Amino acid sequence: MPKPVVAIVGRPNVGKSTLFNRITGTRVAIVEDTPGVTRDRLYRDADWRGRQFTLVDTGGIAARTDDPLVVQVRRQAEIALEEADVILFVVDARSGLTADDEEVAELLRRSGRPVILVTNKVEDFRDPTMIHEFYRLGLGEPLPVSAIHGLNIGDLLDRIVDLLPETAAEEDGPALKVAVVGRPNVGKSSIVNRLLGEERVIVSDLPGTTRDAIDTYFRRGEKEYILIDTAGMRRKSRIANPTEHYSVLRALKAVDRADVVLVVLDGTEGVTEQDKKIAGYGHEQGKASIIIVNKWDLVPKDDKTITRYEERIREELSFMSYAPILFVSALTGQRVAKILPAIDAVGAEASHRVATSTLNSVVQEAIMLTPPPAVKGQGVKIFYATQVRVKPPTFIFFCNRPEDIHFSYQRYLENQLRQAFGFEGTPLRLLFRRSKGQ
Template identity: 80%
Template sequence: MPKPVVAIVGRPNVGKSTLFNRITGGRVAIVEDTPGVTRDRLYRDAEWCGRQFTLVDTGGIAARLDDPLVARVRSQAEQALKEADVIIFLVDSRTGITADDEEIAALLRRSDRPVLLVANKVEDFSDPAVTHEFYRLGLGDPLPISAAHGMNIGDLLDQVIELLPETPAGEEGEALKVAVVGRPNVGKSSLVNHLLGEERVIVSELPGTTRDAIDTYIRRGDKEYILIDTAGMRRKSRITVSTERYSVLRALRAVERADVVLIVLDGTEGVTEQDKKIAGYGHEQGKASIIIVNKWDLVPRDDKTMARYREAVQQELIFMSYAPVLFISALTGQRVNQVLATIDTVGAAASRRIATGTLNTVVREAVLLTPPPAVKGQEVKIYYATQVKVKPPTFVFFTNRPEGVHFSYQRYLENQLRQAFGFTGTPVRLIFRRGRER
């Protein structure tokens, strides 16, 4: 069953992301003194006293609506309120009540959700006067905390647990984690929104709109997925803002924890050097991958364009020739329905286990068909193999001369395994160790 949701809301720069990081136990949300750094909803699981819940960090809610992006951030925060089971309303004890605080309080009183009023940045917990002003907001007793120093966080979480709804017993299905990565403005968020069927992440023509890696749970039939929309990854030489540096780091970490990586390309631009670096990171991490050529509706084409384009993409990304290539338009929805089915295929391939007997039948036939070349006149023997890991499928080959198995022969064995067992969309790792014939 889905975990209960706790949303942290408040005006910009009151310490929401600091509190989020304190509760989740790591530097997950971007923390910076510039107001408005957190734009989208950021989800992470948390636990306190044996109760699990999903914590949501939201963008600051500001009264100024003349800025279109501020208005959309407000809309995102309001949507988080609708999803939340408990709301933490964070205010700043140093600055006191502002017009934004009063507007948010009015919004929360209409939300029909349990609200905890929390005064952050408190320095003297022995002085009750620091929170008296906030009774005016009409949301009950304000709880003083210091998110930066971890003061009173336990008391806050105790109150959160008391307000959480009871969840039915039962195990939650194992969701497939899918990271959506690529350069800025290639259409990652548009793809995620189309898969979700709603605007769960902000879409803007302005490159760099998505700054955090955002987890979104979806279910299609009996299949469960967690889509991780990430910030666009620029070249290091073009990263000048510290916030964006954190975003790229977060995108890379999103790849590390994903089961499947969607590498989104701009079909109007082809494969760039940065695309190769982004794809290479997923490959090095051993992640199942799908290459998504987006904006296909904008590419002038004939009946041979797709075949030529696929060949060019596979040539540029030759190190991951195992990855399927999909041509879509996230704007019009063209072929987007193929994405989840392909995710299922490559996710299953990455988790596939091969019985040792079946594996060695294939290995013996491959060796008999093409024996490994001798090294300095000495024969190289492959005795047997076994699978030791999935995600990616990893095989250990036992041989009399591990150092004598040439790279080209390793590639030959990999191709034989792929031909026999599929492994569409996933890297295959081969390890050679010294052993004796069994």
């Protein structure tokens, strides 16, 4: 079961993301003076007094407006409230009580959830007048903090833990973490929403709508997943402001902590240079990957379209020929049902461990069929191999002249391992070491 959920809510620019970063001990939320920078829900685990919980940062709940993006941000915050076991309602002690604060308070009173009223940006804890007016919200005693300076955070955490449900169970086991990456506006959030069957992340026609990496826990049957929807990764020359810069870094970090990476391409545009860079980062980090060609409903087709398109992808992304390719439409739902089984399959392959005796039988047969070429008249011998890790599967080959194992022969050995053991969807790491006594 997922951990208890603590949601941070409030109007824009009261310091919610700063508080989120302070509690989780990281800089996972974007912090900037521009109001409304955090637009989706952002999840991260926290621990206090031995109790674990999931902290959720949300976009600011602004006054009612017809702006479609503001309306969606408000809906995201409301979804967080529905999920939450405890709510942190953050207000700004410096600017005082506002009409927006009162509107948020009314929303929280209707939620029926336990609420901690957090008065942020308190400069003098000896002056009670800074928080007195917030009693009018009817949400109990305000708790003064300074998120930016880390003051009174321990008292806040104590109060959070005291309100956590006693029956909340911890997660039964590690969920498979899946990062969804790609250029802006290729349909990453739409794919996530299709997989989840609900609007968990904002979907907009505007490129770059998702600016944080959003963690969404869900389960299908007995299997658990965490989908990480990331900001579209633009070329560096197009990163026009600090927010975009942090979003790209966060997307890369999302890949770092993922078990499986979904590389989303726009079927109407083909493989771009930026697609190659995005896919290449996951490959370099040793991540199991699936290539998702989205918007397939918009591509004119004949009976050879998929074959031609797959050939072009294999040519452009030749370094990850191991990755399966799925042609889908998030808009219509076409073939989206194939994504989760593919995730399960490549996740299992990335964790596949081969017995040393079985491995060496395959390696010795491969060497007998095609021995490593001699270098400058000197014979190259491979004595034995062993698998030393998974995610990605990594093998050490012990030999007499590791520096003389040519790249082409390394590729030959990799192909033999894949032919014998599968490993679809995951890169392999082959390391060559000098055997003792050689």
